[in-house]
Amino acid sequence: MDDVVDAPTRQAAEAVARRSYGKLIAFLAARTRDVAGAEDALSEAFAAALAAWPESGVPRNPEAWLLTAARRKMIDTARQRHTRDGTAEHLVLLAELAEGDGDDPEAIPDDRLALMFACTHPGIAPEVRAPLMLQVILGFDAATIASAFLVAPSTMGQRLSRAKAKIRDAGIPFRVPVQHEWHEWHERLDAVLEAIYATYAEGWVDAGGTDLRRRNLAEEAIWLGSLVAALLPQEPEALGLLSLMLHAHARRNARRNAQGRYVPLAEQDPALWDVAMIDQAEALLSCAARSHAVGRYQLEAAIQSAHGVRRRSGRADWPAIEQLYDALVAMTGSPVAGINRAIAVAETRGPAAALALLDGLAGDPRLAQYQPYWAARAGLLARMGDRHTADQAYERAMGLETDAAVREFLLQQRLALVTADPPGPMVRYDEPPPSQERPWPGPTSTSGKTAT
């Protein structure tokens, strides 16, 4: 934003943008199916506000002011298009958009949930769903999203525009699916939750909080999760996902020490965990449990809860963690859950049993480039005293790691192999929550993104 714009105006505009961007886009796009058009109109409305508000003062209801300005802009654009291609469809859209002009300005209907369902529609490629949601609900620009998802900015820009064109041209509906059609409803809701969790996982990677924008990404995902949980309070998985993210986020300050070094979950100081956030996560989880419909996010939240037990008892509830991973593996068949189950088994039944479980997963070619698999393997081998094989596995894990702090941690583990008496160091790579969600590397990857 421009320097010539005075500070109160800019602050007011930024506050509205933060609070209501998605709501305004959702309102405009739901009535036109034109997400890109809605974004253009709203950005022009913001520009108009920055020009007008210093003179006229910030309006009593800035959202309504912006909505009116954006709506007029969209109607103008639609009229021009109508005269050009002369379709009747635009007349209908125009009427819908114009409807409500002069309504109570306070009552802007909240179509954000419908917009989220449109962004995660089966017609939209899975790898674009989370980025699309970040852009249209939160107003992130393509370059920021591209950085977070490790994609070239130009590629991300193209993917986003293609997705928006698809929504418009294919007539992807802006509505919350019918909830009594059980199967469709759950598939669609899963897609929304998955996109939110993918966003959280991208934010989680930057544990040091060195990248300010990306740390916000984890918080924005929690915000989206809260929104969905608030709009669908009867959905246990929506509550489960929010609980899971809050549990993980409660430990954000404990994941690095004062020198910026990586601190594995088992060595974190529970005093640094955010107790209020954990309490909130626990409350959500017990609320979800009342509906007796267990799902993957509730299971994962329960696993985090069992890790959190260490706060009071000094030890994580490993038997419970093992059981919960058993259930998660049975439910999802995810080899990532399988790795984490093996880590739990190392605590309950020893490293040999855990290693046998990992060996059972080794046939999956995607694991060859999956860092947590090699780190877990290395830790187990070290604990069994097989220094040479452990060293090779640590080296493999280092080579696949993107985070310098974790890479350094793995190096220290390797060096400790030489000095430690058997049984060597414990398994120390157990930071499960979002790593489960890390997209898969290798040939079957849909997004081409690799795991860290």
Added chain:
Amino acid sequence: MQYMLLIYTDEAATPAPKPGEAVTISPAYVAYTQALHEAKVWRAGDRLQPISTATTVRMVNGRSEVLNGPYAETREQLGGYYLIDVPDLDAALSWAARCPAASRGHVEVRPLWTMS
């Protein structure tokens, strides 16, 4: 598709061994190179000697001009490269992110022109 990962780092921050001195490769680079090999994407890669060893040549009006030093004096200098063969840019970027230099300097990813 082949991509060149061009590694730019600040030489002053990581002093290179003097010419003649034994070259040691950091465990991070050894591990990274090994991971590229294991994934069967490695085609080539080497570290370059420090910019103090660079000589730059150009022809001006048919006459040669030879200068001591690198082409451009910038804080971060080209210090090495990897050539990898991966399906697409997304995959190349994910390997670039794993390169130890990505945490300290910059890794530029460029596709090769493929002559056919």
